Amino acid sequence: MNRKVSFIWRLETATRFCKMLSHAWLLLLCVAVGVASASAQSTKGSILGRVSDSSDAVIPAASVELQNQGTGAVLQATTDSRGDYTFSTIDPGTYTVIVKHEGFEEAAARGIVLDVAQTIRQNIVMKIGTATEVLEITSASPVITTDSPEISTVIDSRQIENTPLDGRDTIYGLLALAPGVQRSTSNPLVAGSSFQGGTSATVDGISQNDIFNARIAGPVPSFDGIAQFTVIGSAAPARFGRAGSQVLIVTKAGGNQFHGSAFEFNRNRYLSGAGYFPLNPRPHFNRNEFGGSFGGPIIRNKLFFWATVEDLRLVQSKAIPTTQPSPEMLTGDLGPISNYLGITQMVNPNTGAQLPKDAAGLCCQVPDSAISPISKYLLGFFPKPNGGILGSGPQGCYYPTNLAPNCAAGQVGSSSITDFIYGSPTYQKNFRWSLRGDYQFSPKDHFSLRYYQVNGGPYVGPDLANAAPLFGNYSGTGTLSKNVVFNYTRIVSANIVNEFVAGYNQEHDPRESQNPQINPGALVPGVPNAPAGYGGLPTVGIYGLSGIADASSNYFNAQHIYQFNDNVTFVHGRHSMAAGAQYLRQRSGQGGSYPGSFTFVGCFSAQTCTAGAAGATENKNVAYAFADFLMGNMFTSQTQNKNNLFDATGSSYGLYVQDNWLATPRLTLNLGLRYEKTFPFGRTRGGLANFYPAMNGGAGAEVYISGQEDPNLVAAYPQPYIVNGDTVGINYNNYYKTQNLNFGPHVGFALRMNDKGTLVMRGGYALIYNYFPPFINGLGNSPPFIKATTYQQPSGTGGTNTPQLTWANPFNSTSSTGGPSVSAVEPRPKQPYNQQMNLSVEWEFIHNTALRVSYVGNLGTHLADPYPLNNPVPQPLATGLTNVQTIRPYQPWGTISYEQFNTSTNFNQFQAAIRRRFTDLTLSMDFQWSKGLGVDAFNDGGVTNPLNIRQDYGNLDYYSRLYYVFSHIYQLPVGKGKRLLRHAGTITDAVVGGWRVSGVLTLYDGLPMSASFTSIGTLGNYPSGRPNIVPGVPQILKGGSPAKTPMINIAAFCIPGECPSDGAVMNSSGQYTCPSGSTTCPNTTTEFTYGNEQRNSMYGPGFANYDASLQKEFHIERRYTFQLRLDAFNALNRTNFATPANRSISNNVAFGESTSQQGNARELQLGGRLTF
Structure with missing residues (x-):
């Protein structure tokens, strides 16, 4: 142990040095390495x-005893020469x-409440006297x-039980209570954490994370069955790893008294309000949640249990507007x-003849003999229109009203109204049960064993694509x-503890x-x-x-996680040191x-597939498109050689040391160091392949295992x-090498x-290495295992109006648009960190009311970029070329999603919070003012211009600038023993007492x-992406409802290089320019440029x-x-409009309008709970 150990690492902005560790830390680190045990998320406190x-x-050598008031367990300690005592690694x-x-x-001192992973200071002032006297503090x-x-x-459990929770079946309902959390979903945002993988959750110290996603x-x-949970938003101690923010959940344990509960909650459509986009008639909705808990002693002071059971039965429909063909069509x-x-x-186009007129003498009728048998089969999956006006009774405009400036007499239409309002059904069953046992084997040995199981389904839920009934939904045989x-x-x-x-942890999720x-x-x-059992309709776009x-989401998914943690705590004088090792x-x-x-x-039915620069993509029309569908003539098709299948494994471990050092009577320092090691993902079924650009003389090669x-x-x-x-010596151990x-x-x-x-200043800094993103699936679904191929009708100059892709031959090899797509990861990726x-x-x-003001910063480095x-490079195609495959740099490949780690983010946030804890009143007020900037390509959907990634530097997609949450629990001070009517009789108290809001x-x-x-x-490889800004034109329109008038001004943007009539011609240099030499879009003179x-x-x-x-x-008896x-969710029935779905200036249908709402309309819930 005489050799000095120095750890040196280089950060993105400067070189930093880790000071020499003390001999005590070295000893603890050796202990940690020797333990056969990736994030030591201990929930115990001090x-x-x-x-x-x-x-x-100060009083040294005093005898200190710590008693658990629930179980009777006792710990002993002695004050040191400074009069200090410490009890570490104890349960909440x-x-x-x-x-x-x-x-x-x-x-x-009684009633000391220790929360999850908390350190509490309880100073004791003693009075001179005899040992027979007791000073109560x-x-x-x-x-x-x-x-x-x-x-x-x-x-804590009081807040969990008494606050209206919109959903008790997942962790997300709990997160809605936690201040500082933006978006309580599977990727909660806490104090600048990355959208995906930035937050980690544990239950009783064991991972509750979906590692592969x-x-x-x-x-x-x-x-x-949950005692309490805590959210650590910034600079967590070294014992926490793998994510910048931590969610720690602790389950209830039994004690020396029997306690329990029984409850029932119900919501239904008769107690719910109508949303801005209602269904007519009101859709079916019924939600029942019921269950209970029971716990207590088996052997007093020794053996305890706690059990819970809960069931959810949900039937619900959501209004989803869609555009469907008319009954005549x-x-x-x-x-x-x-x-x-x-x-x-x-x-x-199959015969070259004109289509005949219909019975009314109008063009046109597709004869039954001309309708493809496959199209005829698929017609049965189109729903019939149920009204052109959202929520209206009579039939509205049958036709997609975005094409209709006016409707027939008595009908109303607008660009935001569709002709089929779909009550997307959700059927869900969720049965949960848990059992926990605690055994105090001896004063020095404590065992606990906890198991819970969740059986979900069978269920049916709406697809994220918001498709219509009979199609576009998934059902499940039951999650486990x-x-x-x-x-x-x-x-x-x-x-020493x-x-x-x-x-x-097992997650099994089959979706059909x-x-x-x-x-x-x-x-x-x-x-x-x-x-068998995993079939489904093809995707048909018209x-x-x-x-x-x-x-x-037609797939099955099974995930298994094994985790071992060991944590050692060593108290020596003013130091409370800990070390740990974890394996996952x-x-x-x-x-x-x-x-x-x-x-x-x-x-095809319009005979415009050969229409030059305008091409097929500029003369699209719903009537022509549906005619093509009926006759089975498609413009593009896609298939792959076989179905997806993969089975992957991965592992990681972590080591840490930390010291809570009471440097002075008022100053506590927390010093820690954490090491993380992640090994490459492997596969046990299906194989794996990675693309290496440097191989094959720089032409690249796909290497498969x-x-x-x-x-x-x-x-x-x-x-x-x-x-x-x-x-070439590449295998699962080295196809990419981790740091x-x-x-x-x-x-x-x-x-x-x-x-x-009562006045505390605190601060911290932590460098935290994150999980790698889930790129393993793409590596297994690339050639030579899976090949997805897209085919397209030859169009534009040199194209043909004769269908090459039909239901009879949908994958004509002569119409392939390019080589096979592959996924890859760079061979030496940098580990992402915050x-x-x-x-x-x-x-x-x-007293019992505190104000906190905070600055929180977060720098994300080496973040994933699916490059x-x-x-x-955007450019016109040479004469005779029909697609862009010939100008791709790596042949014969199509698109290559190359996972590299070179983007970054920076986040700054001001927080102000007020907390009050009192018997009758608990309140919390949290305000956040945030600014998140950077290039987070993995979470933001990739980069726009691959040649200039920094062009995508901007506001992060997922953070709001201003965020405010106020929660309260108030026991009204009325009734027996309260400030008002404190002497009320039994009957009066039963009426006026016991009210809480x-x-x-x-x-x-x-x-x-x-x-x-x-x-x-269709002139060539024309870029898509963000447009040009038109100077001096406001981008956001003021006033009006986002669902009735556009909130985005389409006139504020233009397509770079667009000619007044899209009549670009090629000049002598091979560039396409406008004939007049000018464009309708400022700051561009040629096409094929980014905005x-x-x-x-x-x-x-x-x-x-x-x-x-x-x-x-x-209160019944004692x-x-x-x-x-x-409970009233969205009590004021306020409509919160969603971000406009269509923000493409190439499509003026409902551009900049909000066609859906965030959250639901008001829902009332009746409930009852019996506790003892």
């Missing part, structure tokens, strides 16, 4: 303090501290902590819509979640389409056959209509069917294009600025957004919501309490 007399002189709960010393009265859970540097918030897993035990009669659009003739944790805590000596935790009985391989030639499809191994299997994708644009490769693909792309990894020097310092301080500990920093001042200015490696108010401004445009022609709009320069609609609860408690309650 109680410490100083013992002194009334003159403030309520405690009593008893201090004895000769010549002094015995002192007892009033204590309570502190409103501020005085010895921790991190910013954290604890939500870099997010939190939703299922948790019944809320009646479904019979092949296109006369009314063609006449309305001024179409006088159509061609049957299991979580088990074993904890053994051993008091090795008076100053060891905690060992082992756990297993709503039509699993349909085998797409038997329906469409060339589509792979689906596994210009001007919503189309039909089964959900893309995960395995995930996923697969599903691929039903094929087909689009119809109308250029033997699995279930397709020999036809290996033969079609021989070396040097596809290379067997065995021949080794992942050392992250964690430093912080807490300064008690007055003697009472640097977090915070500085806070917290002041308890009134489009093989995108060609609670609520949560949430306000925030809109999320950032950008405008966009799509390629304006100059800054990413996310606008903000969408804001959000305001108030959830309220009114509760009445009846131990029983019955609560009757009414």
Whole structure:
């Protein structure tokens, strides 16, 4: 141990050095390395303090006893020469501290509430006297902590039970209570954490994360089995790793008294309000949640249990507007819509003849003999229109009203109204149960074992694409979640405690389409056959209509996580040191069917597929497009050689040391160092391939590791294009190499600025290495295992009006648009990391009421960028070329998604918070003012211009600038023993006493957004992306409703290089320019350029919501309490419009308008709870 150890690492902005570790730290690090145990998310805490007399002189060698008031467990300690004592690695709960010393009265501080992962200071002042006298010290859970540097918030069981929670079935309902959290979803945003993978969750110290998707897993035990949870927003101690923000959940444990509960909550459509986009009639809605809990002693002071059970039954519909064909169109009669659009003739491209007129003499009728048998089968999946006006009774405009400036007499239309309002059904069943046992084997040995299981489904839910009934939904045979944790805590000596935790987490999620009985391989030639039970309709897109499809989430997914943690705590003088080692191994299997994708644009029946620069994409029309669909003539098609299947494994471990050092009586320093190591993902089924650009003389090569490769693909792309990894020494261990020097310092301080500990300054810094994003799936679904191919009708100059892609031959090899797409990861990726920093001042200015102001910063470095490696430079195609494949830099490949780690973000936030904890009133007010900038390509959907990534630097997609949350629980001071009517009799008290009101108010401004445009022609590789800004024109329109008038001004943007009539011609230099030499778009003179709009320069609609609860408690005898309650979610029935879905200036249909709302209309919930 004589050799000095130095750890050196280089940060993005400067070189930083880690100072030499003390000998004690080196010893603890060796202990940690020797433990056979990736994030030691211990939920245990500490109680410490100083013992002194009334003159403030410290009392050394005093005997200190810590009693758990629930279980009776007792711990012993002795004050040191400075009068300090520490109890570490203890469970959350309520405690009593008893201090004895000769010549002094015995002192007892009772009711000390220790929260999750909290450090509480309980100083004791003793009085001179005899040992037979007892000095009682009033204590309570502190409103501020005085010895921790991190910013954290604890939500206890009282708040969980008495606050209106919009959903009790997942962790997201809990997160809605936590101040500082923006968006309570699987990727919650806490103090600048990255959108994906930036937050980690644990239950009783074991991971509750979906590792392969870099997010939190939703299922948790019944809320009646959760004691409390805490959210650490910034600069967590070194024992926490893998994410910048931590969500820690602790389940309830039994005690020496029996306790329990039973509850029922119900919401239904008769108690709910109508939304802005209502269904007519009102859709079915019924939500029942019921269950209970029970716990207590098996052997008093020794063995305890706690059990919960809960069930959810939900039937719900959501209003989703769609555009569907009219009943006449479904019979092949296109006369009314063609006449309305001024179409006088159509061609049957299969025969070259004009289509006949319909019975009314209008153009045109597609004869039954001309309708493709596959199209005829698919017609049965289109719903019939149920009204052109949202919520109106009579039939509205049958036709897509965005094409109609006026409707018939008595009808009303606008660009935002569609002709089918879909009540998307959701059927959900969620049954949960849990059981926890705690055994105090001896005063030094404590065991706990907890298991919970969640059975979800069968269920049916709406697809994210908001498709219509009979299609576009998924159903499930039932999700299954299991979580088990074993904890053994051993008091090795008076100053050494060891905690060992082992756990297993399983998530099984099979999702089927709503039509699993349909085998797409038997329906469409060339589509792979689906596994039994995983079939579905192909995706059919028809210009001007919503189309039909089964959900893309047609798959099965199983994930298994094994975790082992060991934490050692060593108290020595003013140092409370800890070290730990963790090991985590995960395995995930996923697969599903691929039903094929087909689009119809109308250029065949219109005979415009050869129309030069305008091309098929500029003469699309709903009537022509539906005619093409009926006759089975598609413009593009896509398929792959076989269905997806992969089974991947991964592992990681972490080591840490930290020291909580009481440097002075008022200053506590937290010094820590954490090491992370992540190993490459491997596969046990299906194989894996990675693309290496430097191989093959810089031309690149796809290297595969033997699995279930397709020999036809290996033969079609021989070396040097596809290379067997065995021949070049590439295998699962080295196909990419992870970093080794992942050392992250964690430093912080807490300064008690007055003697009472009511004014505290705290701050901290932490460098935290994050998870790699889930790129493994793409590596397994690339050649030579999976090949997805897109085919397109030759169009424009040199094209043809004769269909090349039909239902009979949808994948004509002569029409392939390019080479196979591949996914890849750079061979030496940098590990993503965040640097977090915070500085806070917290002041308890009134007893039990505290104000906190904080600065929080977060720098994200080496973030993932799915770089489009093989995108060609935007340019016109040479004469005779029909697609862009020939100008891609890496041949024969199509698109290449190349995962590299070179983007960054910076986040700054001001926080102001007020907390009040009192018997009758608990309130919390949190305000955030945030600014998040950077290039987060993985979470923001990729980069616009691959040649200039910094052009995408701008506001982050997912943070609101201003965010405010106010929550309250108020026991009205009326009734027996209260301030008002304190002497009320039993009957009077039963009526006027026991009332409580609670609520949560949430306000925030809109999320950032950008405008966009799509390629304006088929001249070549024309870029899509953000448009040009028109100087001097406001981008946001003031006034009006976002759902009735556009909030984005389409006149403020233009397509770079667009000619007044899109009549670009090629000049002698091969550039396409406008004939007049000028364009309608400022700042551009040629086409094939990117726009100059800054990413996310606008903000969408804001959000305001108030959830309220009114509760009445009846006390039955002494131990029983019955609560009757009414909860109102969105109590004011406020419509919060969503960000406009269509922001493409290439499509003026409902441009800049909000066509949906955030959240639901008002829902009332009746509930009852019995507790004892």
